Amino acid sequence: MDSRTVNLRSKLEVYKAMTDGGNIADCPVRDVIQGLNGKWSSLLTAALAEQPYRFGELRRLVPDISQRMLTQTLYDLQRDGYVRREVFPTKPPSVEYSLTDLGRSMFDALQYLLQWAENNHDAVRDARAAFEQTQA
Amino acid sequence: MDSRTVNLRSKLEVYKAMTDGGNIADCPVRDVIQGLNGKWSSLLTAALAEQPYRFGELRRLVPDISQRMLTQTLYDLQRDGYVRREVFPTKPPSVEYSLTDLGRSMFDALQYLLQWAENNHDAVRDARAAFEQTQA
DNA sequence: GAGTGGTAGTCTCAAAAAGAGACCAGCACT
């Protein structure tokens, strides 16, 4: 996607897209965003954007995720078409997860936000510190 | 942010930023992203990017949010420095919420993802339908 | 002067989601 395309659209238009012109509760844009803002979705997508990984590799790569949430997040990403799951008939069978073209395309858009977070986490940290002062 | 800056960075680098070079559980990038992926954060940010709103206006604008979650999400966005809260001494007092410069900057980055969702929600819907077939 | 409505919330309880950790089957290796 050409970045100028986004910048030419008004913020109002993006908001309207999220509310689907009145169909607020059942809006497709919110539906898609909803599937991406789980606690682990973006981290796992970022890992798989680097290279394909097996289940156990992902678990070791992200030590603070529980097996249960790893299973479920991968299932959700697969259901929405971002991730491909391939079983190899080794003994014991191994399972490889990789990004689909759709997943790669989504991650390209997500990267702007990740990059922003990397550049600005100091500002957010400062804001939190200042806010705690006003509350005290 | 210049879009080329992002595209020149490898996916590996973005992943490394999310894992903070080993400090995976307590990574500032994940910390910032975490604050943004609540169910209502992106929708409220999009609304406030359009124009400032008062509490009751936001509640009417987003009918399926509970007062409790509206209060809490606005509190979180204010704490992280994205939103400014101003009380006006009218009778009864009214409260106006608006984006800060930091919030505007963040929303610019978020917009790429919202735009992607708007362009690709059909593909996600198709993926879900296809996935249900394979499960049945 | 009693009721109605609009302001911005808080409080409580129920439901849903996430986290922790035990448990499983199958096979290879020692």
Added chain:
DNA sequence: AGTGCTGGTCTCTTTTTGAGACTACCACTC
């Protein structure tokens, strides 16, 4: 025969979210 690796599932507890009643203050109407 025991140990470890594979990729999970199952159960229980804690956290997060949702629904809805309730508050205090004031203006306006009847």
